[in-house]
Amino acid sequence: MTTLDTETLRRLPKAVLHDHLDGGLRPATVVELAREAGHTLPAGDPDGLAAWFYDAANSGDLVRYIATFEHTLAVLQTREGLLRAAEEYVLDLAADGVVYGEVRYAPELMLERGLTLPEVVETVQEGLAAGMAKAAAAGTPVQVRTLLCGMRMFDRVGEAADLAVAFRDAGVVGFDIAGAEDGFPPAAHLAAFEHLRRENVPFTIHAGEAYGLPSIHQAVQVCGAQRIGHGVRLTDDIPDLAAGKLGRLAGWVRDRRIALEMCPTSNLQTGAAASVAEHPVTALKDLGFRVTVNTDNRLVSGTTMTREMSLLVEEAGWTAEDLRTVTVNALKSAFLPFDERNALIEDVVLPGYAPVLRRSPRA
Template identity: 60%
Template structure:
């Protein structure tokens, strides 16, 4: 029997993932620095690293971030933040971020960072934002020239355990026409609820600037309820919402909070590999994201920190296909959901869905692929 030509063999779904357009809503700039860039920048400032070989350093980040708690996971950022203290370094890291995401097939990304973490060498908060935005623009322009169109916008984070929430919120509002689309709280979640500073969220509502808040990652349902009460339109991670899901002889039963989040289409920015590392799930196969998707929640799939998780959005989607049994329809669902919940205007979201995502998935369905 004659074997079919390689080009005529049906592709597996996992083989289709690299070419599919992707939308990324939860990615940290300081969690996606290239190991080689860290090595080079650290040498310039005399910062000591655990390893100076890029491959070895990359493995160290993944191993160190896999200790099983969010607190230990966050300790790895001491090295990335240390090399991101000048405008040139920030611009380079942001440019490379845009290029790396574009190479992964990401067509739209919202990348978040905390300006207050990058002022140790005298930069102002505004200068940090300016440098990062310039880098995103440069990277996106280069990616387009190379045939990988991408749009990269910024979300500004305030660190939960520090006291610059209002300052960062005001900065986000002031830069809303310069590529900043939302406000977030990052850092240690437990013990630092969003309701600690309600006036911050009053000012965001008054300015009509959206916020997405880390919630339901290291803390439970109270954290999610608190974020929802303060006006979060998306939940960063949100996986502990599974604690509000039950089942009986009649089937799945949702608690009041879970119903509220699902019924109001508050998007979940789920980061499977990261959650496994920090103890939020035992494996990708057992991750609650699949159940949440099946129950009709507005699920999106994200990377969180590509360096610490040794991942990409393509890898996250592939793991869900291979380990959790996701279908092409599931992948399209989360891509469309992510685009629909992007923090840009409705016409821009609709164009992304109708002219980029839907046609690509229609082509994938029309082609031959095996499950």
């Protein structure tokens, strides 16, 4: 029987669909850029800052969790900061065994030092390209594409959607709305989603994390989301998970293969789940939902894809087969053309898991 130790898990090919640029900076980078920008941090050294982020995020409250981004956004207001963060983002994914990633961020939050919305997107894409070139040269190739976010509690969602359309041939593959869910329903931005559909730009919507089924219903049935960011509260429509009897909304999501971008550690921190062992991701996987596993915010949550997988193995009894399933799920639902998705599955993921599965009793 193969032991799924940390190094084995790190080497497995991974795909991440839900990961925020401003939540995944290196602590040392935040410290250095903050010093240059004159921004005061709650801790002055990388280890202390990483610990502060993790402790602050463990509040059990989404609004307080989001408040930690004050310090990462402070260092993403210049071309130099964005270039460095984007390049390091790619290199960190590559070091974690990720072969495909979608990074998301809200350009409207990065305008305080004079950059325009298009300049923010162009700069991030430049940094991502530099990171991909370095990763490929080091023998750890990774493809990274971009989702642009609109902040649901502000009034610039339409502008962000226009940006996604404008840059759809330059590495931007989709759209999202982010921010506090409660009181800011997806349908308030229906015009933006209708515009994206007309322009053939796919989108996901943060829903079912801090708010319940109405949030998911609006995201899917009113706005037409192809994926759901988090979606933990979908279990409210499955009163008896053990019996597996689905309500109409849960059945719709499963049967139409709408991917759930689940983030176990982050969901624990925001109070959307009680523990990794009890996290709905396992039950939903077993019920045949198109579950994916993601990091959400690697700095803020103190996590990586390897760590998320390790927690699921250790605390929820996942096998290599389960990990392969959710990785294939992620690539099936990536906002890439079909032939590119299929090539990653057939040429990278399945061969990458084969040696481990051959030694597994469930292979």
